[in-house]
Amino acid sequence: MTTETTLRCPSCGAAAVPGDRFCEACGADLPDPEAAVEQQQGPACPSCGAEAAAVADGYCGVCGMRQPATADHVEAGGAGAGAVSDRGKRHHRNEDAFALHVDEGGGRVLAVVCDGVSTTVDPDEASRAAADAALAALLDGGDLTAAHAAAQQAVLAVSTEEPPPELGWPSSTFLAAVVRDPAVELATLGDCRTFWLPASGTPSTLTEDDSWAAEQIAAGEMSPEEAYADPRAHTITRWLGRDADPAWSPRLASFRAEGPGRLVLCSDGLWNDAPSAEAVAAAGDPADGDALALARRLTDFANRSGGHDNITVVVVDLKGPPS
Numbered sequence: 001m002t003t004e005t006t007l008r009c010p011s012c013g014a015a016a017v018p019g020d021r022f023c024e025a026c027g028a029d030l031p032d033p034e035a036a037v038e039q040q041q042g043p044a045c046p047s048c049g050a051e052a053a054a055v056a057d058g059y060c061g062v063c064g065m066r067q068p069a070t071a072d073h074v075e076a077g078g079a080g081a082g083a084v085s086d087r088g089k090r091h092h093r094n095e096d097a098f099a100l101h102v103d104e105g106g107g108r109v110l111a112v113v114c115d116g117v118s119t120t121v122d123p124d125e126a127s128r129a130a131a132d133a134a135l136a137a138l139l140d141g142g143d144l145t146a147a148h149a150a151a152q153q154a155v156l157a158v159s160t161e162e163p164p165p166e167l168g169w170p171s172s173t174f175l176a177a178v179v180r181d182p183a184v185e186l187a188t189l190g191d192c193r194t195f196w197l198p199a200s201g202t203p204s205t206l207t208e209d210d211s212w213a214a215e216q217i218a219a220g221e222m223s224p225e226e227a228y229a230d231p232r233a234h235t236i237t238r239w240l241g242r243d244a245d246p247a248w249s250p251r252l253a254s255f256r257a258e259g260p261g262r263l264v265l266c267s268d269g270l271w272n273d274a275p276s277a278e279a280v281a282a283a284g285d286p287a288d289g290d291a292l293a294l295a296r297r298l299t300d301f302a303n304r305s306g307g308h309d310n311i312t313v314v315v316v317d318l319k320g321p322p323s
Contacts, residue, residue, distance in 0.1 A: 071124065075292065078102035080317040081109050082292025084299045088269055089307030091118075096267050096312040097127040099135035109179040110138045111314045113192045114151070115267040117171035117239060121163045126170035129154035130240055134176050144187035147176050148240075148250045155240045171241030174250065175207070175265055182257040182320045187250035190236050191268050192312075194253075195277040197286040198261035203277030206255050206263075210238035228275070234268065259320040262286050262294060269311035270302045291315040 050062040071094050072087040081102050087094040095116035102109050114130040116123025133154035134147040142150070151174050158170040173190025184206075186194055191209040208214060213233035216222040227233055238248050264280055274280045283301040284294050295313040302311040 071128075074098075075296075076100050077290075077292035078109075079106045080291060081111070081315065082290065082295045083111070083312070083314040084292070084295040085312040086269075086299050086303065086307075086310065088310050089303060091310055093124055094310050095123040095127055096269065096310040097124070097131040098312050098314055099131040100314060101135060101139060107180065109177075109316050110135060111177045111179070111265055111316060112138075112147070112151075113175045113265045113267055113312050113314055114240075115173040115190065115192055115269075115310070115312070117168070117173070117236070117241070120168040120171040120241065122158055122170045123172065125158045126155045126172040126241065129158055130172045130174060134174070138176070138178065144176055144178060144185055144250065144252060148174060148187055148189065151176075152240050152244065156242055169242035171239045171243070173236060173267075174240050176250075177263070177265055177314075177316070179263065179316050179318070181318045184255040184257070184263060184318070186253040186255070188253075189238050189240065189248065189250045191234065193266055193268075193271050195264040195266070195280045196255065196257070196261060197264060197277065197281045197284075198257075198259060199287065200259065201261075203281045205277050206253055208251055208253075209236075210251070211236050234272075257318040257320045261318055261320070262291065263316040263318060264294075264298070265314040265316075266298070267310060267312040269307075269309035270298055270313055272309060273302055273305035274298075291317050 048060060048063040050060050054061045074085045076083045078100070079102055081100060083098045083100045085094060085096050085098050095118060097114050099112040100110070112131045112134045114127035116127035120126070130151035133150040137147040137150035155170055155172055163169055173192050175188045175192035175194065176186070177194065178185045186207055188194070188207045189210060191211045193209065194206040196204045196206055211233065212235040213227035213230065215237060216227045217224055238244070271280070274283045280298065284298045286294055292315070295315045298313045299311050
């Protein structure tokens, strides 16, 4: 698929000129355009699909819709990988974030998904900081444990002021993947999930949640149906942040694709409405289109299902072992 591309700052989303080393809007380091995944420009207006020329002063000249803020809807794509993060329909801002890198030649894909905790201060900044720091650590040669440590330190730096009584310290969940087809290494803390959707065979869930419901099910206290019907079901039990237990470490998992398929990393904005791998496959029609197209379809599905939460979906294609 050929699309028009533009370089954007991974921290604030501002447009940047190729060759710039720093963002003029926020001062953040800009990625190497030859190594980083390029941000994709989808239809300028998410309502009617009007071209960019039709948008002026934040409104579409065709349908009149107010255009979303930069972080409300973000897309990125590269060879065999694609990602979408969307505000959804109920939240006033997008508190999810992703970071995505595809090596030149497609030898390795690095992906991070972070979901800011809404009951804390600046959850959007926490998730963005965590995702960027984790990717930077992986690009610097660190492993997934190092990526988690970097993400934790980044969240600690978001705010040092005591939060108001009704909110906690900035916090985020964490999910990272290192993909060297057909091998996948995963690290997770919180309740973002990873699904495997094979071209043939049974889809599967590759990660475990750190949540109240998951712990009740694992302990044999409740059935999945009972646990997820409880109001406490989605309460996370581990996270990144100042009040995180220093003894917490990410859950590590390994997976090897035995044939072609698609890896899906997502926040709970998707799996709340498609909680199983089979449900994700049914929602997205994974055999159709490229990785970015599947990420868009799954995001659209979550919005059609109510858009109750922020939605982030990263899709990575795997070919499996050489034949």
